[in-house]
Amino acid sequence: MGTYIRYHRNNNLFELRTQNSRYSFFLRDGQYLIHSFYTDRRKKPEEHTVSPRVHFSPYSEEQGKDFFINNILREFPGFEEGDYREAALKIRNQNGDCCTRFIYKKHQIFPGRQELPGLPFAEADETTETLAITLEDKISKCEVMLYYTVFAACDVISRYYTVTNRGKAPLRIERCMSLSLDLSGRREMDWISLPGQYFYERNIQRVPIFEGIQGCGSRRGASSHYSNPFFAVCNRSATETKGDVYGFNFVYSGNFQTQIEACRESSIRIQTGLGQDCFSWLLEPGESFTTPEAVMTYTTKGLGQMTRNFHRFIRNHILPKETQHTPRPVVLNTWEASYFDIDEAKMLTFAESAAKNGLDMLVMDDGWFGARNHDRAGLGDWQPNPEKFPNGLKAFADAVRAKGVQFGVWIEPEMINPDSNLYREHPEWCLGVAGRRPSLSRNQRILDMANPAVVAYLKEMFDQTFRDFEPDYFKWDMNRNMSETGSSFLPLQRQDETAYRYMLGVYDLFAWFRKRFPHAIIENCSGGGGRYDLGMMKYSCQIWTSDNTIPEDRVRIQFGSMMAYPAETMSCHVSNRKHLTEDSRYLNYAYQVALNGTLGYELHLPNMSQTVQQAIAEQIREYKTHLEFLIRQGNYYRVLSPFETPYSAYYFESEDQSHILLTFLQNKGETPRTVKLKLPSADQNARYRDRYTGEIYEGFQLKKGFTLTTSEANHFGRMWALEKI
Ligand code: GLA
Numbered sequence: 001m002g003t004y005i006r007y008h009r010n011n012n013l014f015e016l017r018t019q020n021s022r023y024s025f026f027l028r029d030g031q032y033l034i035h036s037f038y039t040d041r042r043k044k045p046e047e048h049t050v051s052p053r054v055h056f057s058p059y060s061e062e063q064g065k066d067f068f069i070n071n072i073l074r075e076f077p078g079f080e081e082g083d084y085r086e087a088a089l090k091i092r093n094q095n096g097d098c099c100t101r102f103i104y105k106k107h108q109i110f111p112g113r114q115e116l117p118g119l120p121f122a123e124a125d126e127t128t129e130t131l132a133i134t135l136e137d138k139i140s141k142c143e144v145m146l147y148y149t150v151f152a153a154c155d156v157i158s159r160y161y162t163v164t165n166r167g168k169a170p171l172r173i174e175r176c177m178s179l180s181l182d183l184s185g186r187r188e189m190d191w192i193s194l195p196g197q198y199f200y201e202r203n204i205q206r207v208p209i210f211e212g213i214q215g216c217g218s219r220r221g222a223s224s225h226y227s228n229p230f231f232a233v234c235n236r237s238a239t240e241t242k243g244d245v246y247g248f249n250f251v252y253s254g255n256f257q258t259q260i261e262a263c264r265e266s267s268i269r270i271q272t273g274l275g276q277d278c279f280s281w282l283l284e285p286g287e288s289f290t291t292p293e294a295v296m297t298y299t300t301k302g303l304g305q306m307t308r309n310f311h312r313f314i315r316n317h318i319l320p321k322e323t324q325h326t327p328r329p330v331v332l333n334t335w336e337a338s339y340f341d342i343d344e345a346k347m348l349t350f351a352e353s354a355a356k357n358g359l360d361m362l363v364m365d366d367g368w369f370g371a372r373n374h375d376r377a378g379l380g381d382w383q384p385n386p387e388k389f390p391n392g393l394k395a396f397a398d399a400v401r402a403k404g405v406q407f408g409v410w411i412e413p414e415m416i417n418p419d420s421n422l423y424r425e426h427p428e429w430c431l432g433v434a435g436r437r438p439s440l441s442r443n444q445r446i447l448d449m450a451n452p453a454v455v456a457y458l459k460e461m462f463d464q465t466f467r468d469f470e471p472d473y474f475k476w477d478m479n480r481n482m483s484e485t486g487s488s489f490l491p492l493q494r495q496d497e498t499a500y501r502y503m504l505g506v507y508d509l510f511a512w513f514r515k516r517f518p519h520a521i522i523e524n525c526s527g528g529g530g531r532y533d534l535g536m537m538k539y540s541c542q543i544w545t546s547d548n549t550i551p552e553d554r555v556r557i558q559f560g561s562m563m564a565y566p567a568e569t570m571s572c573h574v575s576n577r578k579h580l581t582e583d584s585r586y587l588n589y590a591y592q593v594a595l596n597g598t599l600g601y602e603l604h605l606p607n608m609s610q611t612v613q614q615a616i617a618e619q620i621r622e623y624k625t626h627l628e629f630l631i632r633q634g635n636y637y638r639v640l641s642p643f644e645t646p647y648s649a650y651y652f653e654s655e656d657q658s659h660i661l662l663t664f665l666q667n668k669g670e671t672p673r674t675v676k677l678k679l680p681s682a683d684q685n686a687r688y689r690d691r692y693t694g695e696i697y698e699g700f701q702l703k704k705g706f707t708l709t710t711s712e713a714n715h716f717g718r719m720w721a722l723e724k725i
Pocket of ligand 1: 335365366410477479525526527528544547
């Protein structure tokens with residue numbers, strides 16, 4: 001019996017409570033786990049009724065004719081047992097069939113949580129408790145341990161399980177969903193997801209749930225630009241501030257599948273996990289397999305609250321602790337300013353002007369190693385190019401630091417150009433399929449991270465390169481997706497495990513980096529935001545949100561990303577991509593967009609005019625003194641969505657509600673009109689002063705909404721730094 005998790009013996013009921021939600025299921029006949037409800041902690045749960053229409057629904061003779069497995073809400077549906085909806089787990093047993101019926105064996109409740117071997121997972125705090133339930137299928141001798149972990153203060157519950165082969169012959173896991181949740185009844189509901197593409201990541205898409213199966217996923221070997229593991233299911237009437245919302249995410253960075261199956265008769269089944277495409281796993285007798293962790297939250301307070309639950313959860317339980325409580329450096333990244341054209345002398349001018357203008361870090365992007373003068377050669381050879389850095393990297397890093405800024409460096413550990421020394425030595429270290437010519441993407445192939453020898457080599461190599469000076473920051477890139485996904489290291493019958501084992505290898509390398517360079521920040525990147533997920537956030541506290549730095553586009557990308565992820569996970573740079581930076585209105589707009597995250601710059605700072613340099617120095621001063629703490633720690637509210645209006649407006653409110661930072665951004669100039677900005681959390685009995693204009697706002701006025709006149713001009717944005725007086 002725990003504080004948040006209870007088992008009521010009298011009615012065989014399991015009850016999981018968070019601060020505001022309640023999740024419950026019961027054990028029928030000592031055998032089946034039947035879902036009861038996932039609802040508000042204070043609400044009386046709705047009674048759900050089993051559909052009386054049970055024709056064509058199988059029943060078992062032992063259970064009797066009033067128990068139809070296809071018509072009940074379930075915690076862990078098996079395969080081929082008369083439940084025609086999607087299974088949580090499908091295994092092929094020693095007899096060649098896939099039939100399972102998982103029956104309760106025992107359970108335990110304990111404080112904290114267990115670690116997931118080799119996988120990222122959410123860290124426990126004092127409000128964390130776990131329920132572990134053992135189930136077994138008597139015929140296949142397959143045992144499953146279901147884990148439910150409660151993160152009470154954030155209203156989040158996580159789910160995963162371990163499958164153990166207790167039989168005498170191998171089993172094959174053919175479908176594996178970490179979380180399966182049945183919602184009762186036929187309700188009008190919407191599905192919200194974040195589809196996108198390279199350069200236009202994470203658009204908010206809200207569509208009605210139809211009868212049948214819908215969902216999304218990735219077969220790219222990465223969570224990808226195209227899909228994101230976050231999704232939500234909400235009542236059709238749910239808004240930002242009201243309505244039932246269920247949010248989901250997956251602590252994993254590779255292939256995944258999310259599914260919503262709406263059935264006419266009984267339920268909506270929601271699942272997320274590794275799925276069945278590009279994945280199967282051979283389980284020898286005595287072996288166990290642990291799925292990655294999936295997380296869910298529930299609120300009656302609309303989409304805004306769901307977002308805040310996840311933001312809090314990510315801040316408290318996912319992001320690396322080492323980088324949580326120190327200000328993030330404002331970086332000067334060299335990519336868009338210089339591409340591959342870099343050398344010691346040029347980089348030192350960047351470092352100098354970064355220091356002069358108040359930036360904290362030089363991040364030297366691609367082009368510093370091997371024969372990397374373009375993207376056709378050199379990947380894999382992690383030794384500095386002696387022509388560009390004649391004195392070596394340590395001397396260069398010392399010189400950068402002597403200028404007064406920290407030193408960061410770009411790496412792409414998982415990739416290789418065929419034109420590289422590493423490839424010439426070890427062509428067999430790439431992913432590939434026997435007899436087929438491997439496809440290239442950005443002139444590169446993918447190292448076989450499923451092979452421990454490759455991971456060990458990379459550790460050794462990076463240790464050597466960075467041994468005598470430790471970078472303060474790594475930008476860890478990954479610039480292509482998988483094809484012909486096979487591993488020459490794995491036997492024939494394990495080829496389907498390649499993509500998953502690849503991710504385990506990547507996580508192993510990330511964990512090594514965190515340990516070997518404990519003070520360094522790792523910025524994750526995959527051609528921008530191609531691996532924007534909770535798995536990556538476990539090791540890297542910020543992610544290069546998109547290669548698209550055009551502010552008008554970035555507004556949407558950032559707004560979409562923040563549906564599920566807190567602002568500080570987004571690296572956002574002011575760039576000169578549109579060659580408009582000398583225009584002060586544009587520069588200010590680009591800054592107003594970029595500060596909504598972890599601010600940085602990506603332009604040729606030494607070549608910028610004095611006026612621009614001074615403006616940038618002023619931006620950084622303002623960001624550091626007044627804004628960063630609110631954006632890092634504040635609660636986030638959406639006001640106007642760029643997916644529904646030509647504007648974007650949102651605000652951050654400090655935990656004690658004394659400060660509000662409101663931003664309004666117009667996508668382009670228009671004939672002026674008035675728009676209303678409503679701040680639902682403003683204190684209606686308080687008064688606020690705007691630090692920018694000195695104007696006073698009444699709290700009730702902010703709550704009800706105040707009007708703003710839009711502008712004819714392009715690049716129009718406005719901010720309010722409101723302080724309670
Ligand atoms: C990717 C990244 C860019 C940059 C280049 C370097 O495209 O997203 O920011 O680092 O690689 O090659």
